[in-house]
Amino acid sequence: xxxTPTVDLPVETGExxxxxxKGRGGRGAWMIFRNRKATVGLCILGFFVxxxxxxxxxxxxxxxxxxxxxxxxxxxAHWLGTTNTGQDIMSQLIVGTRGVLVxxxxxxxxxxxxxxxxxxxxxxxxxxxxxFLSLLANVFLVIPALPLIIIIASQLPEAGGTTVALVxxxxxxxWGSRILRAQTLSLRRRDFVEAARANGESLWRIVCFEIxxxxxxxxxxxxxxxxIFAVLSQITLAFIGVTSVSTWNWGTIxxxxxSNQALAQGAWWWFVPAGxxxxxxxxxxTLINFGIDEFVNPRLRTTGGTAKALRSKRIQARVGxxxxxxxxxxxxxxx
Amino acid sequence: xxxxxxxxxxxxxxxxAAITLNFFIPRMLPGNPVQSLINRYQGQLSTDATQAxxxxxxxxxxxxxxxxxxxxxxxxxxxxxxxSFTFFPTPxxxxxxxxxxxxxxxxxxxxxxxxxxxxxxxxYIGWRRGRWTDSLLPIGSFFSAIxxxxxxxxxxxxxxxxxxxxxxxxxxxxxxVPSWDADFVWSAVYHGLLPAITIIVSSIAGWMLGMRNxxxxxxxxxxxxxxxxxxxxxxxxxxGYAARNAILPNISGFALSLGxxxxxxxxxxxxxxxxxxxxxxYQGVSSKDYPLMQGVFLIITMSVLVxxxxxxxxxxxxxxxxxxxx
Numbered sequence: 001x002x003x004t005p006t007v008d009l010p011v012e013t014g015e016x017x018x019x020x021x022k023g024r025g026g027r028g029a030w031m032i033f034r035n036r037k038a039t040v041g042l043c044i045l046g047f048f049v050x051x052x053x054x055x056x057x058x059x060x061x062x063x064x065x066x067x068x069x070x071x072x073x074x075x076x077a078h079w080l081g082t083t084n085t086g087q088d089i090m091s092q093l094i095v096g097t098r099g100v101l102v103x104x105x106x107x108x109x110x111x112x113x114x115x116x117x118x119x120x121x122x123x124x125x126x127x128x129x130x131x132f133l134s135l136l137a138n139v140f141l142v143i144p145a146l147p148l149i150i151i152i153a154s155q156l157p158e159a160g161g162t163t164v165a166l167v168x169x170x171x172x173x174x175w176g177s178r179i180l181r182a183q184t185l186s187l188r189r190r191d192f193v194e195a196a197r198a199n200g201e202s203l204w205r206i207v208c209f210e211i212x213x214x215x216x217x218x219x220x221x222x223x224x225x226x227x228i229f230a231v232l233s234q235i236t237l238a239f240i241g242v243t244s245v246s247t248w249n250w251g252t253i254x255x256x257x258x259s260n261q262a263l264a265q266g267a268w269w270w271f272v273p274a275g276x277x278x279x280x281x282x283x284x285x286t287l288i289n290f291g292i293d294e295f296v297n298p299r300l301r302t303t304g305g306t307a308k309a310l311r312s313k314r315i316q317a318r319v320g321x322x323x324x325x326x327x328x329x330x331x332x333x334x335x
Numbered sequence: 336x337x338x339x340x341x342x343x344x345x346x347x348x349x350x351x352a353a354i355t356l357n358f359f360i361p362r363m364l365p366g367n368p369v370q371s372l373i374n375r376y377q378g379q380l381s382t383d384a385t386q387a388x389x390x391x392x393x394x395x396x397x398x399x400x401x402x403x404x405x406x407x408x409x410x411x412x413x414x415x416x417x418x419s420f421t422f423f424p425t426p427x428x429x430x431x432x433x434x435x436x437x438x439x440x441x442x443x444x445x446x447x448x449x450x451x452x453x454x455x456x457x458x459y460i461g462w463r464r465g466r467w468t469d470s471l472l473p474i475g476s477f478f479s480a481i482x483x484x485x486x487x488x489x490x491x492x493x494x495x496x497x498x499x500x501x502x503x504x505x506x507x508x509x510x511x512v513p514s515w516d517a518d519f520v521w522s523a524v525y526h527g528l529l530p531a532i533t534i535i536v537s538s539i540a541g542w543m544l545g546m547r548n549x550x551x552x553x554x555x556x557x558x559x560x561x562x563x564x565x566x567x568x569x570x571x572x573x574x575g576y577a578a579r580n581a582i583l584p585n586i587s588g589f590a591l592s593l594g595x596x597x598x599x600x601x602x603x604x605x606x607x608x609x610x611x612x613x614x615x616x617y618q619g620v621s622s623k624d625y626p627l628m629q630g631v632f633l634i635i636t637m638s639v640l641v642x643x644x645x646x647x648x649x650x651x652x653x654x655x656x657x658x659x660x661x
Contacts, residue, residue: 037473139349141591143356144639146598147616147632152360154620154628175591229595232482236602239484240617254485258606263492263503271492275485282480287473297552 038291044284048277052098061088063095063248073269081269084260092253093273099249100231100281103165107230110169112223115176120215122177123184124207134181140174149233154242164243168230176222183218187211221292228285235278250274338657342647346640353636357629358407362400384418416633417626419619427630430615435634437506438611441527442600445534450589453539457546457585458578464551472547475540483599487533487606494529501529504608530607534600545588549581556580583654590646593639601635 060079061067067086074081080090122133152167187193188211196210212219237243238251241259245252253274257263262270410416416427460468478486495503502508508522553559554577562572601613608614612631619627651657 135345135348138345139352142349142594142639142643143353144594144597144635146595147601147635148356150616150620151357151628151632154623155361155625228480232599235482236484236598239482240602240605240620242620254488258488263488263496266492266496268492271485271488275481275489278485279477279481283473283477286476286480290472290476293548 035291035294037287037294041284041287041289041291044280045288048097048101048281048284051094052101055094055097059088059091059094061091063087063092071265071267073267080273081267083256083270084262089253089270089273092248093250093277096248096250096253096274097277099161099247100234100251103161103168103234103249104227104231106162107165107168107172107234108223108226110166111173111226111230112176112219114169114173115180115222116212116215116219118173119177119180120184120207120211123181124188124211126185126188130181134178137174137177137181140171141178143171145171145229146233146236149237150240150242153237158244160244161247164234164237165230168233169226172226172229172233176219176226179218179222180215183215184211187214217292217296221289221296224285224289224292228282231278231281231285250277338651339647342644346644350637350640354408354411354633355404357633358404361625361629381424384424411633416630419624419627419630422627427626430627431612431630431634434610434612434615435638437609438601438604438613439638441530441604441609441611442534442597445531446538446593446596446600448531449535449539450542452535453542454546454582454585456539457543458550458573458581460543461547461550461581462554462573462577472544475543478537479540479544481537482602483533483537484602484606486537487530487603490529490533491606502526506610527609530603530609533603533607537599538596541592542585542589546581546585549584550577553577553581579653583650586646586650586653590643590650593642593646597635597639 065087067082067088069075069078069082070086071084072078072082078088078090080088080093082088118133118137122130122137148171149167152170153164156163156167193206193210196206201210234243235249235251235254238245238249239254239258241255243251245255251274254271257267257270257274262268414428416431419425419427419430422430456471460471491503494501502525506523506526507519508526559572559576562576567576601611601616603609604611604613605617612635616628616631618624619631
C-alpha cells in the first residue's frame with residue numbers, strides 16, 4: 001500500500017463504470033436485479049420454490065416406499081442412493097422441500113408482522129410505551145431461542161408444521177423489531193413526517209403512508225433473516241426428533257441418517273445432500289439480504305466486480321473510498 | 336455508572352421473565368402431558384414422581400396458581416429443579432452440575448476464539464476492500480448458512496470415520512475417571528478439538544461479516560481521514576482509529592447473538608455425544624423428561640445472561656462515553 005493517503009471523493013467515481021449504465025432512473029424494487037448477489041440468491045430461491053410446488057409430481061419414487069436396494073450409493077436408478085430400508089433419498093429431498101419452505105415462510109411472515117407491530121409502535125409512541133416494548137424485545141433477544149423452542153415444541157401434544165412455525169415466530173421476532181424501532185425513531189422527526197403532522201393527517205395515515213414505505217427495505221431484510229433462522233431452527237428440531245419424524249423435510253432425512261448410523265457405515269449420500277440443500281438455501285437468502293443491505297447502504301458495496309476496472313484506470317480502492325454512484329439530482333435534495 | 340446499573344436492572348428483569356416463562360409453559364400448553372407420560376412409563380414411575388409431575392404441570396387442583404408460583408420460586412432458591420426421569424432418581428440439579436463444566440469450557444473457549452479471529456479478519460477485509468479478500472464474504476455466508484450440527488456430521492465422517500485422527504464421540508476416553516491428572520486432561524482436550532473446530536468454523540463468518548461492514552462504514556469517517564492526513568502509520572489508523580470504533584456495535588452484537596450461538600453449539604454437542612448440557616437436553620427431549628429440559632433451559636438462559644454482563648463490562652471499558660454519565 002502506498003504511503004500517500006488517496007482519499008477519493010464520490011464525485012470522481014461517477015465515471016468509472018460503477019454506475020449501472022442504463023439510466024432507467026427508477027429506484028423501485030426491480031433495482032434489486034441489478035445487484036448480482038441478489039440475482040443469484042433469487043435464482044436459487046426460485047429453484048427451491050418450484051421444487052416445493054411440484055415436488056410430489058416429479059419425485060421419481062414415493063419417499064416412503066421400501067425397496068430391495070438397501071444402503072446403496074448413488075446409482076442410475078437411485079441418483080442419490082437409498083436408505084437402509086431401500087427408500088430413495090432424492091425423492092425424500094424433493095418432497096421434503098415443501099415442508100422446509102412452508103414452515104420457513106410462514107414463521108417469518110408471522111414474526112415479521114409481530115416485529116413491525118411492536119417495533120414501529122415502540123419507535124413512534126416513545127416514552128413509557130417504548131421503554132416497555134423495547135424491554136420486551138430485548139428480553140426475547142437475550143433468552144436463547146433454540147432451547148426455548150425445544151422446550152415448547154416438545155411439550156406440545158403434536159408438533160406439526162404450523163405449530164412449529166408459530167413457536168418459531170413467537171421466539172424470533174425480536175431482532176427485526178429492534179432494528180425497526182431504531183429506524184422509526186430516526187424517521188419520526190424528519191421534515192416530511194412533521195409536514196404530514198402539520199397537515200393534520202391522522203396517526204394511521206402517517207404510520208402507513210409516511211413511515212412504513214421508508215421501512216420497506218428493513219422489513220424485507222428482516223423477513224429474509226427470519227426465514228433463515230426459521231429454516232435452521234425447524235431442521236434442527238426435526239434432526240433431534242422433537243417434531244414429527246413421519247413428515248418429510250431435510251431435517252427428518254438427517255434424523256433417520258443419524259439414528260441408523262449412516263455416519264459409521266460411511267453412507268455419505270444419506271446426509272451430505274440434505275446439508276448442501278440447507279446451505280444452498282441459506283446462502284441464497286443471505287445473498288438476497290446482502291443485495292438489500294447494499295441497496296440501502298451504498299457504502300457496503302464491494303468493489304469486487306469492478307476492482308479490475310478500477311485498477312485498469314490506476315485507481316486504488318482503499319480506505320474512505322466509497323463507490324457511491326450519484327443519485328439522480330432530484331433525489332439528492334432530500335437529505 | 337448509570338449504564339451498568341441500567342443493564343443490571345435489565346438482566347434482573349430478563350432473569351425473572353425467563354423463570355416465569357419456564358413456570359407457565361407447561362401450564363399453558365394443551366393436553367394432559369402427565370397422563371401420557373404415566374402411560375409411556377407403564378407403571379415404572381414411583382408415586383412420588385407422579386405427584387411431582389402433577390405439581391409441576393399444575394394439575395394438582397388443591398393449590399392456586401399463585402401458590403404454585405411461590406413454591407416454584409422457593410424451590411429454585413434451594414437449587415431444587417425436581418427429579419430427572421432419565422437419570423431417576425438423581426435430582427436435575429445434580430445432572431446439570433455434572434455436565435455444565437464441559438459446556439462452559441467447550442462453548443466458552445470456542446466462541447471466544449471465533450469472536451476474536453472473526454473480528455480481526457473482518458477489520459482486515461473491511462480495510463482492504465476490493466482485494467481478493469472480498470471473495471471470503473460469499474464463502475463466509477455459505478459457512479454461516481450451514482447448520483452447526485451438519486458441519487459436525489461432516490467433520491465426524493471425514494476426520495473420525497474415513498480418516499480416523501479424532502474420536503467420533505464422547506468427551507474423554509472411557510478408560511479414565513474424570514479428575515485433574517494430565518492423562519485425563521489431555522484426553523478431554525483431544526476429544527474436544529473436533530467439536531471446537533466445528534463451532535469455530537460455523538460461527539466465525541457472522542463476526543467477520545459484521546465487523547467488515549462496520550469497518551467499511553467507519554473507515555470513511557472524517558477522523559480516519561484526519562488520522563491518515565497526520566501521517567500516522569497504517570496499523571495505528573486501522574486498529575487505533577477505525578477498529579476501535581467499529582468494534583463497539585460488534586460487542587453489543589456479540590451479547591445479543593450469544594443466545595443464537597449457544598443454541599447452535601448445544602446441537603453440536605448432541606452430534607458429538609459430548610457430555611455437556613446440550614447432550615443432556617437431547618436425552619431429556621428424547622425421553623420426554625420435562626423437569627430435566629426445564630432445568631437445562633434455565634441454566635442455559637442464566638449462563639447467557641452472565642456472559643452478556645461480561646460483554647457489557649467490556650463495552651463500558653472500550654467506550655468512554657458510557658462512563659461519563661453520572
